[in-house]
Amino acid sequence: MSQCVRVAEKAFDYRVPLVVIGAGAAGLVAALSAHEAGEEVLVLERDPLPRGSTALSAGLIPAAATRWQNAAGIVDTAELFAGDILRKAHGEPDAVIVDHVARSAGPVLEWLADRHGLNFSVIEDFSYPGHSARRMHGLASRSGEELIDALRAAAETCEIPVICDAHVTTLFADDTDRVLGLAFARPDGSIEEIGCDRLILACNGYGGNRALVAQHIPSLSDATYFGHAGNQGDALLWGQALGAATRHLNGHQGHGSVAHPAGILISWATITEGGFQVNIRGERFSNEAKGYSEQAAEVLKQPEGIAWSVFDARIAGITRQFEDFRRAEAMGAVVTAESPADLAARINVPEDGLVSTCAQVEACKRGEASDPFARDFSGSQPLAAPFCAVRVTGALFHTQGGLVIDTRARVLRPDGSALPNLYAAGGAACGVSGNDASGYLSGNGLLTAVTLGRTAGAAKINGDE
Numbered sequence: 206m207s208q209c210v211r212v213a214e215k216a217f218d219y220r221v222p223l224v225v226i227g228a229g230a231a232g233l234v235a236a237l238s239a240h241e242a243g244e245e246v247l248v249l250e251r252d253p254l255p256r257g258s259t260a261l262s263a264g265l266i267p268a269a270a271t272r273w274q275n276a277a278g279i280v281d282t283a284e285l286f287a288g289d290i291l292r293k294a295h296g297e298p299d300a301v302i303v304d305h306v307a308r309s310a311g312p313v314l315e316w317l318a319d320r321h322g323l324n325f326s327v328i329e330d331f332s333y334p335g336h337s338a339r340r341m342h343g344l345a346s347r348s349g350e351e352l353i354d355a356l357r358a359a360a361e362t363c364e365i366p367v368i369c370d371a372h373v374t375t376l377f378a379d380d381t382d383r384v385l386g387l388a389f390a391r392p393d394g395s396i397e398e399i400g401c402d403r404l405i406l407a408c409n410g411y412g413g414n415r416a417l418v419a420q421h422i423p424s425l426s427d428a429t430y431f432g433h434a435g436n437q438g439d440a441l442l443w444g445q446a447l448g449a450a451t452r453h454l455n456g457h458q459g460h461g462s463v464a465h466p467a468g469i470l471i472s473w474a475t476i477t478e479g480g481f482q483v484n485i486r487g488e489r490f491s492n493e494a495k496g497y498s499e500q501a502a503e504v505l506k507q508p509e510g511i512a513w514s515v516f517d518a519r520i521a522g523i524t525r526q527f528e529d530f531r532r533a534e535a536m537g538a539v540v541t542a543e544s545p546a547d548l549a550a551r552i553n554v555p556e557d558g559l560v561s562t563c564a565q566v567e568a569c570k571r572g573e574a575s576d577p578f579a580r581d582f583s584g585s586q587p588l589a590a591p592f593c594a595v596r597v598t599g600a601l602f603h604t605q606g607g608l609v610i611d612t613r614a615r616v617l618r619p620d621g622s623a624l625p626n627l628y629a630a631g632g633a634a635c636g637v638s639g640n641d642a643s644g645y646l647s648g649n650g651l652l653t654a655v656t657l658g659r660t661a662g663a664a665k666i667n668g669d670e
């Protein structure tokens with residue numbers, strides 16, 4: 206249970222200039238950034254090994270005007286990127302923060318590549334909803350596990366101390382809201398204390414805390430949480446105890462394409478490349494192209510909270526670049542058949558329903574019918590045999606609301622003043638997705654993890670503290 210204890214002063218046996226709580230993408234990037242700036246930094250992680258939601262993710266980070274895009278002939282700018290973020294989030298996020306993260310992302314990825322050997326490439330063969338350029342960058346396996354392992358290896362190379370099995374429970378702060386230090390619990394129940402000059406909260410949001418999800422995101426209070434269970438909302442609770450402003454606490458990323466019961470993320474390329482979703486009656490129920498985040502609630506509203514994603518072998522070929530998809534195939538979660546009627550029989554949905562839905566979608570693609578859900582199918586290739594289907598459900602991936610920060614990642618009070626020495630990055634900070642699921646543009650999660658991590662880590666060299 207996290208708590209904030211007020212003390213006039215406190216002596217610690219051990220002090221470090223900077224402590225980072227959490228060794229996900231935000232925390233490790235912050236630590237690398239601070240180390241480069243010459244600040245002594247210590248990372249505390251509650252788990253035995255740094256993983257976090259970062260390890261569960263597809264590891265894809267959007268960035269504009271990168272050298273990888275240039276090499277692929279993709280024209281993009283930070284302005285275009287910022288416009289996409291704001292459009293998807295209905296203009297709700299702070300435009301100054303959006304501008305900051307959109308501008309920072311490219312340089313941060315190039316820094317991670319040049320300085321720390323992360324070998325990014327850009328996804329060239331499909332588009333994510335809401336992005337007006339192909340700008341998703343990932344490591345070779347397109348998995349977050351590879352990303353977190355590469356960041357951890359970089360921290361090891363820099364000899365940055367990362368103490369695992371260190372569950373931070375308590376912040377000590379004086380009456381000016383300055384954090385003096387913290388206490389963390391070890392697996393054997395012992396408690397250790399450390400003093401610090403500044404603190405970066407990189408312990409993500411509150412997706413793993415049922416009570417906070419029910420309070421702030423009631424539409425997904427019963428949904429499966431697909432993110433890291435250890436993300437219990439500690440940053441939010443500590444920030445609130447210190448008088449920080451919070452924003453967009455209903456904001457979140459859902460996902461309408463988690464293979465069920467396999468529990469594996471199925472890339473949304475299955476849909477954007479011309480696939481669609483039906484319920485167990487074989488009927489479509491929404492405009493899937495709006496985005497996978499808002500689709501979580503749509504799928505959960507269907508009978509049994511289930512849908513089938515229907516696509517074809519060509520699309521499966523594109524999606525196979527994701528390790529998760531290959532795993533789903535190996536587990537038998539991807540059903541194939543030579544015709545829509547055979548597919549209906551194999552997935553046990555009414556043949557009439559699925560066959561007529563397939564015909565309707567193909568008519569929309571040919572421009573001979575208009576979609577009742579207003580999805581724009583123009584430019585989508587027709588599906589061809591063999592056809593594929595995966596049984597999916599909707600899930601909560603991570604929360605997007607959090608502590609209000611400025612462009613130096615300093616945590617702010619409601620009056621706009623900065624707390625003396627508290628910073629937040631990644632899911633601990635209010636993101637750029639606005640106040641509901643529909644505002645989440647693909648990649649907003651790791652975008653704010655790496656860019657705000659970089660900013661928070663470099664804050665000392667940039668003049669803070």
Ligand SMILES: Cc1cc2nc3c(=O)[nH]c(=O)nc-3n(C[C@H](O)[C@H](O)[C@H](O)COP(=O)(O)OP(=O)(O)OC[C@H]3O[C@@H](n4cnc5c(N)ncnc54)[C@H](O)[C@@H]3O)c2cc1C
Pocket residue numbers: 226227228229230231232249250251252255256257258259260261262263264265266267349371372373374407408409410431432433435436437439470602603630631632633647648649650651652654
């Ligand atoms: C299945 C899935 C797929 C996703 N795919 C993508 C994607 O492709 N692109 C994208 O941009 N986003 C994606 N996301 C979202 C992305 O994973 C997160 O936004 C991002 O990883 C957040 O990084 P973080 O460093 O803030 O948090 P995390 O990676 O979760 O790290 C937080 C760390 O803090 C630790 N911690 C928590 N509390 C404490 C405490 N009290 N003391 C010590 N340590 C603590 C945790 O154990 C954890 O290791 C996905 C999410 C999921 C669940």
